[in-house]
Amino acid sequence: GAVVSQHPSWVICKSGTSVKIECRSLDFQATTMFWYRQFPKQSLMLMATSNEGSKATYEQGVEKDKFLINHASLTLSTLTVTSAHPEDSSFYICSAPGQINQPQHFGDGTRLSIL
């Protein structure tokens, strides 16, 4: 069964609204979680590393004020896309490190469509 739960799985909203995506580790604690973005027919691109109790680490070119990350507990990280625009439409996927024989568990992704 899934060990990383991502919610919602699909969002459609108007341009200018903010959207929050949740990533939960279901049966383990994760001090670190990762947020990826995937455009159609492209690979997963790491956006940021979410650190429990401290600021997220953003990859080069990712706007921290637009993609707000909060990791308030050991089982929950949230990504908020603020003032979303059509170019933010993408597939957003989170992951969390697992056991030694499975480096990262991935969520099922959130399809974000901005009209």
Added chain:
Amino acid sequence: GQQLNQSPQSMFIQEGEDVSMNCTSSSIFNTWLWYKQDPGEGPVLLIALYKAGELTSNGRLTAQFGITRKDSFLNISASIPSDVGIYFCAGHRMNRDDKIIFGKGTRLHILP
């Protein structure tokens, strides 16, 4: 930033054929990973490799960690329709909290 070169970009094969894809890097990784992603879903881990030279199988899948630590290949034998999807290689450098670097993917198509 760091990149992995994955090839081929796409493959069109007949059911029953064997498949081979590979990944190279300019940097050394401590772990090589192979994932499969179906449309609208997150990646699912197929095989993880932890030692240079390691050859690991998972059913019809076989993957090897290159001896130089800069490359890996994935083979699929006797392909079946459910093998269709995108296969990603990924490199992982240090510990479990470190980020993963993904290749650009290989799209596998099986011709009817």
